[in-house]
Amino acid sequence: MIRPLPDQPDLYAALRASGAAPEDLPALLAASAPQVRDRLAQVDQSLLRAVLRAGQGLEAIAGASVIRAALARADIAPILRPVPSRADSIVLRADGSNPGMPAYSDPAFDAWFEATGARYGLGPYGEKRSVYASAQFADAASAERRTIHMGVDVFAPAMTPLYAPLPGVVRLVHYNADPLDYGHTLILEHEVGSLPVFTLYGHLAGTLPSLLQPGDRVVAGEPIAHLGHWHENGGWAPHVHFQIMTDMLDQTTNFFGVAHESLWDVWQAICPDPNLMLRLPAGMFDR
Structure with missing residues (x-):
């Protein structure tokens, strides 16, 4: 009933x-x-x-565990060259645990990051971030803000190239113009273990539409985009937000980048750990 x-x-x-x-x-x-x-x-x-x-005690997305297992076995091309390593990367936590670091959306961040001498800065998956406090990170079903980060951020200079991790088809090329949104956004659709899986690249450069359009096919290792400058990437220090989705839900021009803490188990089925594909060294984000 x-x-x-x-x-x-x-x-x-x-x-x-x-x-x-x-x-x-x-x-x-x-x-x-x-x-x-x-x-x-x-x-x-x-x-x-x-x-x-x-x-009901079911997987929130049917087949999500099969996709995760297939990705763990897949031959993945690096999306960045060289691949981030412990030697050239630092973890940039945005959970308030690093009070000396300017916010990613603060123009002072660029000089601060350059002074670290790191090639890459890494923002963790699953991190709770206070920056997502505005109404755009809530919806009508609940007043709870979506605060849990579902991608891995990789900070590097603007115009750093990105490469396709797997063969696939371009699902989305779109400019999401709201402040603190993705700016230029790319979503690719791949097939692993006979099931579709999607990868999202946010905060890209305005070169994106000249490189790819929906329906284009890409091969693993092919250049697909560049990191964007502040004025074109949603108002953030240059970086890519890389995310995996096992399902596009009903989204057609954008996708959620942060999750409700109370629904984290659901969102983990929708957006599993991007390190399944990034293959960063084990323990990179350990405190």
Whole structure:
């Protein structure tokens, strides 16, 4: 029997606790009060189904564990050359644990980073970041801000080239212009273990549209983009936000880069650790 969802501040928690199956979402919404339907109508519907799957004790994305296992075995080309190593990289935590570091969105960051002498700066996956406090990082289902970083950031000079990690097809080339968004954005679709998987590259240079367009095919190791300058990359120090997605949900021009802490188990199924493909040295992000 389908029971209406309670009209509570956190509708994700209500969905998880409902016991409903993903295919029951339309009936669940129809049974609920108009204000609940209106709030949930503003949210990615595939994300809601993923929450329902988790509530039933299932993988939030069917096949996510198969994709992770296939990626761990795959022959991956490096997206950066040379590959970041312990010798030439530093970890740049944005969780408040490094008070001497300017924010990634502070123009003073560039000089600070150059003074470290590092070739690359690395921002961790799964890190909780206070910078994501504005309304654009919340939605109608809950007042909770999405604060958990789902990519790995790699800081390097603007115009540093990036390379395709696997053969694939260009799924998205788009400019996301909101402040602190991705700026120029690329998403590739690949196939691993007969299942699709997607890679996202955010904060790119304006050269992107001249290099690739949706539908283009790429081969592993092919140049695909460059790191963008501040004015074109969403207002950040030059870096790439690299992310893996096992499912595009209902997104067509962008994709979530940060997750709800309360739904981290769901988001991990949607966006597994990018180091499955980056292959950074073990323990790189250990404190």
